[in-house]
Amino acid sequence: MDEDYKLAKWLDNSMNEAELSQFKASDHYVVFEKIKKYSSQLETNSFDQDKMLAEVLVAPKEKTKIIPLYKTWVFRMAACIVLLLSLTFVLKTNVTATEIAQNGQKKSFELPDNSEVVLNSGSEIVYKKWNWDNNRKLNLNGEAYFKVTKGKTFEVATPLGKVTILGTQFNVKSRESRFDVTCYEGRVRVNYNNTEIIITKGMRVAFENNKKIIIPNTEFTQPKWINNEITFDKENLNTIIKEINRQYNIEIILKNTAENLLFTGTIPSNNLESALEIIDVTYHLQHKKVSDNKFILEPLNVKK
Structure with a gap:
C-alpha cells in the first residue's frame, strides 16, 4: 500500500526533494520511468460531450412491433388445425x-x-x-x-x-x-x-x-x-383332420396310425357324423366321442 502511495505522488509530481531522491534509488524506478515516458506519447481522441448529446437527441427511434393478442391466438389455432389434419391423414392412410x-x-x-x-x-x-x-x-x-x-x-x-x-x-x-x-x-x-x-x-x-x-x-x-362341401385333392390325413376341426370348431385326436394314403374326394361341412364316417371307411379307423366338441380317431379292432 505504501509503495502505491509513493508511485501516485511521483506521477502527480507532489514529492519533496528527499522523497524523490529516495524513490529514484528504489529497484523499480527505472521501469516506472519508462512506462511514464511512453504513456505520455499516447494520444486520445478529443471527446465532444455536446456533440454526442445532440446526436442522441436527433437519432430516429425504432418503433416497437406490437402483435395483437388475437393474431397470436389465430396463429396458434391454425397450427393446431394443420397438426390435426396431418395426424388424421397419417392415421387414415395407415389404418387397416x-x-x-x-x-x-x-x-x-x-x-x-x-x-x-x-x-x-x-x-x-x-x-x-x-x-x-x-x-x-x-x-x-x-x-x-x-x-x-x-x-x-x-x-x-x-x-x-x-x-x-x-x-x-x-x-x-x-x-x-x-x-x-x-x-x-x-x-x-x-x-x-x-x-x-x-x-x-x-x-x-x-x-x-x-x-x-x-x-x-x-x-x-x-x-x-x-355350399358346405369340403373338397380335397391328394391331401394327407393330418391335413383333412385339421380342416374338419376348422369347419366344425371341434378337436379330433388321431391315435396310433401311420396311414399316409392321400385322399381325393368330398366331405360335408354341415354333417359331422357323415364326415367322420367317411374318414373311418377310407382310413380303416373308428371314432369315439369324448365330449360335445372332442373326438378320438383310432384304428379298428383296438383292444380296450
Whole structure:
C-alpha cells in the first residue's frame, strides 16, 4: 500500500526533494520511468460531450412491433388445425381393416369397390380401405373366394404365394405348406416362390412343400365349400383332420396310425357324423366321442 502511495505522488509530481531522491534509488524506478515516458506519447481522441448529446437527441427511434393478442391466438389455432389434419391423414392412410371367419363359421363381405369375398372357416383378411380403387391389395391367411369387379390390378398376398388378377372369380387357399388357386372366370396370375403361372377359367394349380401338385380342372362355377362341401385333392390325413376341426370348431385326436394314403374326394361341412364316417371307411379307423366338441380317431379292432 505504501509503495502505491509513493508511485501516485511521483506521477502527480507532489514529492519533496528527499522523497524523490529516495524513490529514484528504489529497484523499480527505472521501469516506472519508462512506462511514464511512453504513456505520455499516447494520444486520445478529443471527446465532444455536446456533440454526442445532440446526436442522441436527433437519432430516429425504432418503433416497437406490437402483435395483437388475437393474431397470436389465430396463429396458434391454425397450427393446431394443420397438426390435426396431418395426424388424421397419417392415421387414415395407415389404418387397416380386418375380416375374420372363426372356426365353424363362414363370412361374406364386400370390399370398397364392391368386390365380393367369402371367407372360409379359420381364415382372415387384412387390407387398407384408403385409396382402395388405386391400390387393391390384401393379405389372406386361410381360404377365400373372390368375385372381383373390374378395375386396376387386384392382388392377394398369402404366406405361401401371391395371386394377381384384373377382374375375375377365383378361390385361394393357403394352409400351412399347401397353396391352391382355382380360377372360375377371367385370368389369374399365380406367383409361388420363383414360379409364375397364368391360369384361366376352370383351371387349378396347387403347390405343397415347394413342389407342384397335378390336380384336375373344375367344371364348377364356384368352390364347393360355399355350399358346405369340403373338397380335397391328394391331401394327407393330418391335413383333412385339421380342416374338419376348422369347419366344425371341434378337436379330433388321431391315435396310433401311420396311414399316409392321400385322399381325393368330398366331405360335408354341415354333417359331422357323415364326415367322420367317411374318414373311418377310407382310413380303416373308428371314432369315439369324448365330449360335445372332442373326438378320438383310432384304428379298428383296438383292444380296450
